[in-house]
Amino acid sequence: MCVFEDKFIARDSGTLEQLKEMTSRRRVIEESINETSSITDAIAREMSGGLSSHTQQVLHKLQQYLPLLENFISQVDMLDYNLRIVQWTSDLKIRWSSALSSSLLFHLRGPKFFQIDNLRFEVGMMLSLYGAFLRQRALEVISEDQVQSATFFREAAGVYQYLAEEILPTIQHCLPSERPPEVIPSTSAAMSLICLAEAQAVTSMRAEEKGTIPSLLAKLHYGIVELLNESANHLHISSGESKDMSSNFLEFLSAFRALHELMSRKNLAKELMSGGQSGVAIGVLRYALTDVKKEMPRENSWKLVFGIEIDIVTETLRKFERENEIVWHKKIPSRDELPTPVVNPKCGGQQPPCNWQVAKSGTQNFDGIEEAVAVDEKQQWPLYSAQASANHLAPQELSPLLHLPFQFPRLQAAVALTLRYRSNRVVPAVIAEESADGATVSATDAFNLTYLEAVGGLSILVDPILVGSLDFGISWLYEASKKILKNFQLSELPEFDCLLITQSLDDHCHLKTLRPLSKKSPNVKVIATPNAKTLLDPLFSNVTYLEPGQSSVVEAKNGSQVLIKATAGPVLGPPWQRPENGYLVVSPQGQLTLYYEPHCSYDKEFLGKERADIVITPVIKQLLPYFTLVSGQEDAVQLAKLLHAKFIVPMNNGDMDSKGLxxxxxxxxxxxxxxxxxxxxxxxxxxxxxxxxxxxxxxxPSSDQA
Incomplete structure (x- = not known):
């Protein structure tokens, strides 16, 4: 941890307080990123002025720290080159891990840290972090406010551009040969272009929803391709300076570009077909499909997006070929004769980064640093003023763990930002209830499973979808509703003791249900995956987030206690992303254990140490081309065998009235x-x-049902 007042001498109380404030501001950022803070969520919201989103809170903390840091550097720069300043800066031991480095994945002793004894290195990494969180915030709001999402993406682009042009060039002369990719100007320039491409992807999403003509959509998507090509050129430059670039990041960039090129050609073909150029339209689609299949990514969640778009284009091609065969009889041109969109209407420029000068003008100068240097030149090192000495901490070698993995966009706002859904994993509202009435073991340890009824004892409501339809925010593309209990009203729901959420996506964390449910039962105990934190924190006040392996005890009104332990479920994103949850529910006297996970996706090594008498799981697979949405069949058999299950309760995930493409x-x-x-x-x-x-x-325990 960097303790500025420990390393820099202050000759007056004002400067000392400024140094302490810098240390404090930096510490809260470090704790937020590394999730080591002991502050409760309620206090964190209060400290950030009511901001409930973790991303918003981190952005707020960065906005408080960065002006102080840049003001401090401007004061230090006035001293010109000074050996004492160099020594003090070196003693800070400013260390960062890299989110874009492959060493993040392969360093056997944990993240690799880079130490560069330059205060502008700290500014550069903090601004890079700020850009990353702006980008993360854009992804969080994309389903609710696309205009705001695009604005956040452009603001992030502005931060990265500012880094590339103003900050990073000033430290290139002092960088060691082994450096993080984030401090290379061409990397920041590439990130700026990626954020602009993502902003344009949001714009294209809105345009498609509004029924914009295919010719404009083709140009919008092609504009994204050009931005990403330019970004790749910058990364090619930076790869010569840093050979440690993450292959997953590069694959993301390649997949992002390939998918939007396919979308551009699809819309171009539609425009050509409407103009009577059926042969050219067919040629465009044929070569588009050939090219995109060569770029198929390895990551399963990205394959899903590719598979859906490939199927759409394949079906469009089939229709065009049929129409050409029957009506037009046009010749299919060669690849060299095919057109591409020629206009590139990029959606706005970068937003300028926050003007730190405004904030700096209101802060006190670090004049005491200059005075301390002048005094220290005449005396032995180290020399502290009386006040500084009283507040001086013993030197320690602590390295900050400011580490933020590169956040690839999640699928619903992701490689293709036009697709805002994850899959069709439909789980009806399930209440798994512990019947805790009575004194005998058999009564206390009986599970009573139902959809809507509560029997007594401890009632646990799991992944409820009780209000409205399931549409992932794209009702024009997919919408589903339950076949049974269609007229159910939330007011009919019996009282329950605990709400259990397995995943953060709409088919498990259904906001149409949870919003009114939170008003009906605002203080109910909620146990959930940390991936759903940004969705649940604004709704419920009593939420426990469990990582796989962690557990929590829920107490019923009659005093009986049930243990709920989280297990590792599917990873819905890049391989290093936190998995979603499954759960083991252990009855009060430990006679029965129930296992529930809605995708039949599990960690064999983790579950191999567990036992479950009852397994609730899908047994019928749900498939999209190139992607398995929900596992079952032999996977469900192996799950039951792994847990030594006595009872298997199948889930009817696909039993829905659904419509849409x-x-x-x-x-x-x-x-x-x-x-x-x-x-x-x-x-x-x-x-x-x-x-x-x-x-x-x-x-x-005595059940003998067959």
């Missing part, structure tokens, strides 16, 4: 009958219990 692309594989057959070979004593929605299903 995506609904037509989703297919099912397997049946409950085929699952039973597979299970009988591997785990013949296990019993499959098929629930009826709304009808309680009681399972106790």
């Amino acid at each position: 995506l609904a037509s692309l989703i297919s099912a594989e397997g049946t409950i009958g085929s699952f039973k057959e597979l299970l009988s070979r591997e785990l013949p004593e296990a019993v499959v219990l098929e629930p009826t929605p709304g009808v309680p299903l009681n399972i106790s």
Whole structure:
């Protein structure tokens, strides 16, 4: 940790207080990024002026620290080159890990740290962090306010441009050969262009929703391609200066570019077809499909986006070919004869970064530093004023752990920012209830599973979808509703003790349900994945976020206690992203354990140490081309075998009334009958219990249901 008042001598109380404030401001940023703060969420909201989003809070802290830091540097610069300043700066041991470096993934002892004894290195990394969090904030609000999202992306672009042009060139002369990619000007220039491309992707998303003509959409998407090509050129330059660039970051850039090139060609083909140029339109689509399949990414969540767009283009091509065969009979030109969009309407320029000069003008000068240097030149090192000495801390070698992995956009706002959904993993509202009435073990440790009914004891509401439809914010592309209990009203929901959320996406963290539910039960105990923090914090006041392996105890009104332990579920994003959750629910006397995870996605090594009597899991696979949405069948059998399950309760994930283009692309594989057959070979004593929605299903240690 950098302690400025520990290393820099202050000759007056004002300067000392400024140094202490810098240390304090930096410390809270470090604690926020590394999640080491002991401050409660409520206090954090209060300290940030009511901001509930973690991203907003970090941005607020950076806005408080950066003006102080730049003002301090401007005062130090007035001293010209001074050996004491050089020594004090070196003693700070400013160390950062890199979010863009491959060493982040492969350094065996944890993140690799870079120490550069220059205060502008600190400014550069802090501004890079600020740009990253602006970008993260853009992704958070994209489903609610696309205009605001595009603005955040452009502001991030402005920060990176400011870094590339004003800050980083001034420290290139003092950088060691081993340096993080973030301090290379061409890397920041590339990031600026990527953020502009993402802003334009949001604009293209809005344009498509408004029914903009294909010719303009083609140009918008092609503008994204050109921005990303220019970004790749900058990264090619920076790769010569830093050979440690993350391959995942480079793959993201390549996938982002390839997908928007496909979208551009798709819209260009539509425009050509409407103008009677069917042969040219067909040629554009054929070569577009050939090219994009060569760029298919490795990451499964990105494959999903590619697969959907490829299917859309393939179907469009099939229609065009059929129409040309029957009506137009136009020749298909060669690749060299095909057109490309020629206009590039980029969506606005970079927003200028925050004007730190405004903030700096209101801060006190660090005049005491200059005086301390002058005095110290005449005396032995180190020399502290009486006041500084009284506040001086013993020198320590602490390295800051300011580490923010590069946040690839999540799928619903992601490689293709025009697709704001994740998948069709539809889970009906489930209440898993602990019947804790009675004194016997069998009564206390019985699970009563239902959709809407509560029996008593401890009731746990899981991933509820009870209000409105499920549409992931793209009702024009996908919308689904339950086949059963369509007229259910939230007022009919019995009281429950705990709300359990497995994932942060709409099919598990359904805001149409959770918003009114939070008004009905604002103080209910909530246990959730940390991935849903930004969604749940504004709604509920009593939320416990569990990482896989962590557990929490929930107490019923009658005093019985149930243990809930989080397990690792699917990773819905890049490989290093935090997994979503599954849960083990242990009955009060430990006689029964229930396991629930809605995708049949699990960590074999983790679950190999656990046991569960009851397993609630999908058994029928839900598939999109090139991507498995929900696993089942043999995966569900292996899950039951791994946990030594006695009872398996199948989930009917796909049993929905759905409409839209995506609904037509989703297919099912397997049946409950085929699952039973597979299970009988591997785990013949296990019993499959098929629930009826709304009808309680009681399972106790003595259950002998077949």
